[in-house]
Every structure is written in structure tokens, then in C-alpha cells.
Amino acid sequence: NRRIVLAARPRGEPVPEDFRLEEVPRPEPAEGQILLRNLYLSLDPYMRGRMSEGPSYVEPVALGAVMGGATVARVALSRHPDFKPGDLVTGFGEWQDYALSDGTNLTRLGPDFAHPSYALSVLGMPGFTAWHGLLTIGEPKAGETLVVASASGPVGAVVGQIAKLKSCRVVGIAGGADKCRFVTDELGFDACIDRRDPAFAEALRRAVPDGIDIYYENVGGPVFDAVLPLLNVHARIPVCGLIAHYNDTAPPPGPDRLPRLAYTLLVKRIRMQGFIISDHYGPEFAAFLDAMKAWVAEGQVKLREDIVDGLENAPNAFIGLLRGENFGKLVIRIAP
Numbered sequence: 001n002r003r004i005v006l007a008a009r010p011r012g013e014p015v016p017e018d019f020r021l022e023e024v025p026r027p028e029p030a031e032g033q034i035l036l037r038n039l040y041l042s043l044d045p046y047m048r049g050r051m052s053e054g055p056s057y058v059e060p061v062a063l064g065a066v067m068g069g070a071t072v073a074r075v076a077l078s079r080h081p082d083f084k085p086g087d088l089v090t091g092f093g094e095w096q097d098y099a100l101s102d103g104t105n106l107t108r109l110g111p112d113f114a115h116p117s118y119a120l121s122v123l124g125m126p127g128f129t130a131w132h133g134l135l136t137i138g139e140p141k142a143g144e145t146l147v148v149a150s151a152s153g154p155v156g157a158v159v160g161q162i163a164k165l166k167s168c169r170v171v172g173i174a175g176g177a178d179k180c181r182f183v184t185d186e187l188g189f190d191a192c193i194d195r196r197d198p199a200f201a202e203a204l205r206r207a208v209p210d211g212i213d214i215y216y217e218n219v220g221g222p223v224f225d226a227v228l229p230l231l232n233v234h235a236r237i238p239v240c241g242l243i244a245h246y247n248d249t250a251p252p253p254g255p256d257r258l259p260r261l262a263y264t265l266l267v268k269r270i271r272m273q274g275f276i277i278s279d280h281y282g283p284e285f286a287a288f289l290d291a292m293k294a295w296v297a298e299g300q301v302k303l304r305e306d307i308v309d310g311l312e313n314a315p316n317a318f319i320g321l322l323r324g325e326n327f328g329k330l331v332i333r334i335a336p
């Protein structure tokens with residue numbers, strides 16, 4: 001059983017030496033337990049926060065402990081009355097080949113789950129994050145303009161496609177021409193601006209002639225600096241993520257932006273609200289899953305996956321995620 005543990009706490013950007021691949025004996029299920037063969041592991045930006053010490057909304061991973069993450073797994077052995085070998089399940093697991101479970105907090109993936117890894121993206125946590133933040137905080141109305149960054153990733157892609165279904169004008173922001181082409185041509189956004197373009201702020205301004213009514217915040221940093229002057233009166237800002245800052249070790253250079261932000265919120269009567277998706281599971285997740293399964297089946301919501309083979313490649317893939325090297329939902333395929 002191979003597993004990846006946290007070897008050191010990163011200073012700034014994580015490096016390969018912050019992780020360690022270990023080999024331990026495969027665990028044996030006791031009565032009432034199942035042995036899971038992990039097939040897919042989701043890599044997500046929030047994992048950077050768990051690598052650091054200090055207060056946050058999730059516990060840090062202890063040094064030497066196995067890195068955690070959502071998985072799709074197949075039941076390999078069962079000593080549990082409700083599971084049989086071959087069943088496909090999803091749940092919160094670890095960066096490892098095999099795991100034991102007593103069945104609690106596992107969700108079975110039925111035959112309607114034609115594409116099991118989607119349980120980690122469009123039909124799972126990132127898709128639900130997009131749904132909740134956009135519909136509950138963003139409150140999109142027909143004809144409004146929405147802007148979202150990391151637009152080719154699982155959260156941004158789903159935000160933009162739901163906003164299109166709600167008849168908004170949708171402008172994506174992504175890193176590079178290939179990602180932007182995908183966002184407009186495949187996902188159907190009205191426009192997409194390359195955040196790496198030196199003239200980015202001006203290009204964004206031209207792409208939103210009527211201003212911005214909803215800015216779905218995934219990144220922060222220079223993208224937010226460009227968005228702020230373009231916000232309309234009564235704009236809404238669901239604050240979902242700030243990936244441009246996850247590796248920060250010091251405040252960003254430049255002037256203190258807080259007074260200008262507060263003044264803009266005041267005079268334009270803007271609502272800016274953060275949320276953490278783990279607070280919202282329950283009936284809302286069931287409603288999301290029903291709607292999203294139908295949209296995916298009808299081709300109204302599409303998702304690109306960036307599948308990397310081999311558990312041993314998870315650390316480098318994760319380091320790349322924080323640099324924008326992934327193109328689509330980053331998933332590690334641990335076993336075929």
C-alpha cells in the first residue's frame with residue numbers, strides 16, 4: 001500500500017520535498033469494515049491551507065500524516081453487510097492505494113454515474129460550490145454580466161455555464177490562449193480574457209461594456225484589482241477562493257487596498273460574502289445533484305478533466321495546480 005504523507009510544512013510555494021511516498025502493508029478489514037481500492041483522487045486548491053499550521057476552517061494535516069482528499073474507490077473486500085466487492089463509492093479519503101472504512105460517510109455511485117470521476121468535480125464538491133455560491137449569493141438575473149476567473153477549472157466552468165443557463169452575459173478569465181479558447185468555444189462563455197496578457201485590465205474593461213453585476217471570486221490578486229473599478233451599483237461578490245494568495249508569506253506589494261475596497265462597497269451598495277461549502281450539504285446538495293445530473297446528461301454543462309496517472313505523481317501535479325498548470329479538473333488516476 002503506497003501512500004503520500006506530509007513531510008514538511010511549505011514556506012510559500014510547496015516543493016516536492018514537502019511530500020514523502022511511503023510503502024506500508026495493505027490493511028486487512030475487520031468485521032464490519034470494507035477494504036477500498038482507491039481509483040481516483042481529487043486534488044483541490046484548499047489542500048494548500050491544510051499543509052500549513054495555524055487557524056483555518058479545516059484542521060491542518062499533521063506532519064507525517066497521510067494527505068487527505070476526496071476519492072472514488074472500488075470495494076475490494078467486504079466484511080460489511082451493506083457493501084459487496086465491486087461496489088463503487090465516493091467519500092473523503094487519503095492520498096493512498098488502499099483504505100479501510102466502516103461505511104460511514106461513503107456515498108454509493110449508482111449505475112446513473114456513467115463517469116465515476118465526475119463525483120469529484122461537476123457532480124461533487126466543486127460543482128456544488130459553483131451552484132451554491134452563484135445561486136445563493138450571486139443571485140443571477142437575466143441580462144446581467146458575470147465575471148469568473150479560473151474559468152476552465154471545475155468551479156469557474158460550472159459557475160459560467162449555470163450563469164449562461166440563467167441568461168447572463170458571461171466573461172471568463174483564464175491563464176493562456178488555449179484555456180481561453182476552450183472557455184468560449186467549448187463552454188459557451190461570451191468572452192474570455194487571458195490574465196497573463198500585459199494589457200489584461202484594459203481587455204477586461206472592454207469585455208464588460210455594461211459593467212459587472214456579479215463577480216464570482218475564485219482568485220483575488222491582480223484579477224480583483226482589475227475587477228474592482230468595473231463593479232456596478234448593487235453588484236454581488238460571492239467570495240469562494242483566493243488562490244493567488246494561498247502561497248503568500250507576506251502581504252502583497254503595493255498600496256493598502258482596503259480603504260478603496262470599503263469605499264467601493266459603500267458607495268455602490270455592493271454585497272461581498274464568503275462561504276465554505278462544507279456548511280451547506282444536506283437537502284441543497286440533493287437538489288443540486290438532480291439538476292446537475294440532468295444538465296450534464298443533456299450536454300448543457302460540460303467539464304474538462306486533467307487526469308494524471310499514478311499516485312506518485314500527485315505532489316508535482318498539486319504543485320502545478322497552484323501555478324495554473326492544470327487544464328480542467330485535476331484528478332489523479334491511482335488505478336484503472
Ligand code: NDP
Pocket residue numbers: 044045046125126129149150151152153154155156173174175176179195218219221223239240241242243244245275276277278321322323324325326327328329330
Ligand atoms: P482550478 O482547478 O480552477 O485550479 C486552480 C486554477 O486557479 C488554476 O488552474 C489557475 O487557472 C488559477 N490560478 C492559479 N494561480 C493563480 C493566480 N496566482 N492568480 C489567478 N489565478 C490563479 O480550481 P477549482 O475550480 O477547484 O477552485 C477554484 C477556487 O475555488 C479556488 O480558489 C478554490 O480554493 C475555491 N474553492 C472554494 C470552496 C469553498 O468552499 N469556498 C470549495 C472549492 C473550491 P488559470 O491558469 O486559468 O488562471
